[in-house]
Amino acid sequence: MKSYQKIIFLFGLIPGTMWFSLTTGQNKKILRKSVQDSVFTETQANQGSKLYRKACVRCHHPRQFVGPAYMDSWTGARAHDFLEVIRRTMPTENPGSLKREEYVEIVAFLFRLNSIPSGSREMSSDPTALKLIYIEGPYKRAQQSKKSKNKG
């Protein structure tokens, strides 16, 4: 390349990459969600509670996963990361034995235990969607209301 061609090339490249990083950065900001933005439904958490009782509770009292003592280890990670650790390792004798959707429901249940709010939109089991949900506090033990007392 002749030097004037290099200059033309570079002057084209710099604004190009700037534009690219600006727009992708913006998209990330728009799409990025906090786990506090009501990212799962009450139905999912209820379903998760049932599954948890079946597959997990004999080894883990749910208290183990409540509050900053445990959840702070996940702050800044994505719902995807949390789900994958559980899916790949739990239950210990048969990891991955539940459906993806069921692991999502268990994760929703664990979030609700930490008073993370539910909402009207389901948490998808699609990895791309789960990678946009970032875990952050506050985490506090859910106060059981009369209504949800028997649901876990």
Ligand code: HEC
């Ligand atoms: C047979 C016993 C057993 C069963 C069943 C079991 N686990 Fe575990 N689990 C363990 C052990 C052992 C560890 C590692 C030590 C610990 O953290 O308690 C662990 C660790 C974990 C962790 C911590 C992972 C981390 O690095 O933060 C999570 C979350 C978890 N289990 C969730 C579950 C869920 C959800 C289920 C049900 C689908 C389940 N476990 C079923 C034994 C079990």
